Amino acid sequence: MSAIPMERPVLEDDEAAALTGLAARVRELAEATVLTGADAAEAAAVADEVAALTARLTAERRGAPPFVTPGERRMDRQIANPVTGPLNPFAPPIGLEVTSDGVVRGEFTLGAVYEGPPSYVHGGVSAMVLDQALGMAAAATGTPGMTATLETRYRRPTPLGVPLQVEAKASRVEGRKVYASGTISAPDGRVTVEATAMFIMPQRFVTSEY
Amino acid sequence: MSAIPMERPVLEDDEAAALTGLAARVRELAEATVLTGADAAEAAAVADEVAALTARLTAERRGAPPFVTPGERRMDRQIANPVTGPLNPFAPPIGLEVTSDGVVRGEFTLGAVYEGPPSYVHGGVSAMVLDQALGMAAAATGTPGMTATLETRYRRPTPLGVPLQVEAKASRVEGRKVYASGTISAPDGRVTVEATAMFIMPQRFVTSEY
CATH class of the missing domain: 3.10.129.10 (Hotdog Thioesterase)
Structure with missing residues (x-):
């Protein structure tokens, strides 16, 4: 019934680290978007650049958020969790x-x-x-x-x-x-x-x- | 006690439209971040580009999320609301x-x-x-x-x-x-x-x- 599968890709440590860094930067970009005083032309120009980066990231796209390597409790493996997940720009985290x-x-x-x-x-x-x-x-x-x-x-x-x-x-x-x-x-x-x-x-x- | 002031900047229509478009692109970038299959090097390269865009947006930074022009109910004016706000990349919206x-x-x-x-x-x-x-x-x-x-x-x-x-x-x-x-x-x-x-x-x- 859900459009996202239960099965999870599992990240290697270096992938998890790089994606965690990326998520931190996207989190900062989200806050900057809410607080920016940029004028309409600059906001539109930045939006185009953001769309280009999204295209780069979606060139290789997974069907579901990844987990980190097994061996820990399952909750700790969900690094894209919207509250605790360092991989999720939506999470504080x-x-x-x-x-x-x-x-x-x-x-x-x-x-x-x-x-x-x-x-x-x-x-x-x-x-x-x-x-x-x-x-x-x-x-x-x-x-x-x-x-x-x-x-x-x-x-x-x-x-x-x-x-x-x-x-x-x-x-x-x-x-x-x-x-x-x-x-x-x-x-x-x-x-x-x-x-x-x-x-x-x-x-x-x-x-x-x- | 809160670090964010009660007073709100008010956006002109063209600013609101441009920032809403920007927020939509950042929202897509956030989902792409959670689902990307990019390798560590590509993720790090995109992260650097994102940081540069954040710097552009924060060159002019407001102290609090803006409202749209008055005349409507206050709730409708909060366009950065985390559930309904089109200006908030965190909102679905x-x-x-x-x-x-x-x-x-x-x-x-x-x-x-x-x-x-x-x-x-x-x-x-x-x-x-x-x-x-x-x-x-x-x-x-x-x-x-x-x-x-x-x-x-x-x-x-x-x-x-x-x-x-x-x-x-x-x-x-x-x-x-x-x-x-x-x-x-x-x-x-x-x-x-x-x-x-x-x-x-x-x-x-x-x-x-x-």
Whole structure:
């Protein structure tokens, strides 16, 4: 039903490094696009150059985003993930670490492309970050799954352009269901957004390497 | 507290058109980056070219994303919004229309940069789309606000690369609070994700033009 296949190309380390560098430059270009004061003629000229670079990249095109080499958890292999993936220009990207006691933590800063209310993070972007962090906390229990429910409560606006903290932890596992909760905090330590979620491991994952 | 000011530059029509075209090209470049099969040397060479284009755009840089000319609802003016904004390469972008009876509707297709589980839309991306649609439905009541709570339920996976429908409507207004609900549906008409949310109009917006 989906137009993108499940099978994944796997990158060699040097390819992954080069593509990660490329994604970082495209991420900067996206922010520059939102903030540029270039006039119409210059914007159009740059657009033509961008189209030419896209043509170079699509000369060899994969059917699906690549993974990095196996041997790690599957979530870590998805380097094009829209929240954590260094290969994805759309991702901030947020480096989420899992501690030995299963706590997921990351520090991140969101720029102009993630703006909702003027000068604040879009509420949906905060939900996206929390979905990823809570999902990783769920996976850290050994029962990874897909999001079944996500409840997000916004306690105060989340500022753009300053270091934010995200933290998440699973609270319990019931069969194929895992419950997790987490927060986003501002530099002053105050929680701006909190979330709870339930993840369900699909039957087809139970015997796979997910 | 936020690093991005509230004040907005306002674009002339020709500037908005040129920047919208540029954003569309950068959006294509981002997808090409995730799917390219270019080798490490070619990826690095393209990255250098991208950096040069970023330098051209940042020669004149604004402090905040621009709005389009006044006279419309404020939400429509935010053309760099991460869900609906044609000026934002990070946005799909989704054209959300508000009918005369307050229903928000849009059709959209999400590509590889929005992938969560292999071949499916990231759960957090679906939440982001729903937050925006429900927020616009809330605003259509005449009481726009910031997201206070968002509850998202995932009924089945949402496929990438096929036309999806999003629909939202406000259910009731209580003072400065507005309740809304909505869904994302697959091409077969089945609901993949449903959401309810509550939005609160900040006191400072009550007398403003928001």
